[in-house]
Amino acid sequence: MTTAPPLSPEAAIMRALFDAGRLLVISPHLDDAALGCGMLLTVATRAYVATVYSGMPADGTMLTKWDRDCGFSDSQAAMRARLLEDARAMALLGAETGYLGFLDSQYAPLPGRERLAKALAMIIDDYAPDVVAMPLGLHHCDHERVREAALLVMARRPRLLWLGYEDMFYRYRAGVLQRVLGQLGRRRIRATPVECATPGDPDRKRLAVQAYASQLRAVGVHTSDAAGAEERYWWLDAGGGAGRET
Numbered sequence: 612m613t614t615a616p617p618l619s620p621e622a623a624i625m626r627a628l629f630d631a632g633r634l635l636v637i638s639p640h641l642d643d644a645a646l647g648c649g650m651l652l653t654v655a656t657r658a659y660v661a662t663v664y665s666g667m668p669a670d671g672t673m674l675t676k677w678d679r680d681c682g683f684s685d686s687q688a689a690m691r692a693r694l695l696e697d698a699r700a701m702a703l704l705g706a707e708t709g710y711l712g713f714l715d716s717q718y719a720p721l722p723g724r725e726r727l728a729k730a731l732a733m734i735i736d737d738y739a740p741d742v743v744a745m746p747l748g749l750h751h752c753d754h755e756r757v758r759e760a761a762l763l764v765m766a767r768r769p770r771l772l773w774l775g776y777e778d779m780f781y782r783y784r785a786g787v788l789q790r791v792l793g794q795l796g797r798r799r800i801r802a803t804p805v806e807c808a809t810p811g812d813p814d815r816k817r818l819a820v821q822a823y824a825s826q827l828r829a830v831g832v833h834t835s836d837a838a839g840a841e842e843r844y845w846w847l848d849a850g851g852g853a854g855r856e857t
Contacts, residue, residue: 631655632741646779650811658706664715700822727760750781
């Protein structure tokens with residue numbers, strides 16, 4: 612079977628501007644994809660969301676501050692509710708779902724980036740997307756670890772079109788976007804802003820975001836504010852072959 616040549620920079624940008632194609636979104640937690648990529652998910656030809664931190668804490672008596680603030684009596688109940696919320700949201704967005712089953716940092720030490728990268732690579736190879744959207748990891752150690760793992764996979768899958776999406780809420784922290792873009796630049800990863808030309812469905816995104824009621828309650832954000840925020844994407848490319856396998 613003949614392998615298709617990699618897209619030229621111009622072709623890759625136009626592809627992102629024109630059509631999301633067969634899309635895979637890497638979501639750190641059970642709301643990040645809908646918040647950061649909800650509109651894009653509604654226009655993709657086919658969409659799949661892979662959520663990294665979706666595991667159930669083993670201790671049934673555990674209750675973290677975040678889970679308590681979300682209105683739960685224990686952390687297992689919180690995860691069960693979030694999985695149900697996510698199922699409703701993804702159905703509204705028309706996305707398939709996959710759960711990597713790792714525990715986030717409020718429950719256990721984070722998995723190493725190589726371990727995460729291996730799990731992400733398996734899902735990407737199985738789904739065979741045209742476009743992979745990964746979080747820029749603007750803040751929070753969970754998001755940063757997912758970004759680092761995704762960058763490892765990106766270096767080993769250079770023929771895919773990779774988009775970095777701005778993590779909702781964290782992107783409003785002063786200077787975080789500039790810091791991450793600077794880090795990428797020093798690693799010879801070029802970041803170019805792109806847009807999906809096909810308009811998404813704001814009503815579907817609003818309903819999907821609304822499904823994460825327990826999370827929004829703790830954040831203190833209204834659904835309309837979370838759903839109405841502009842989504843922003845960056846085409847990521849390892850310029851000059853930096854970080855690519857030979």
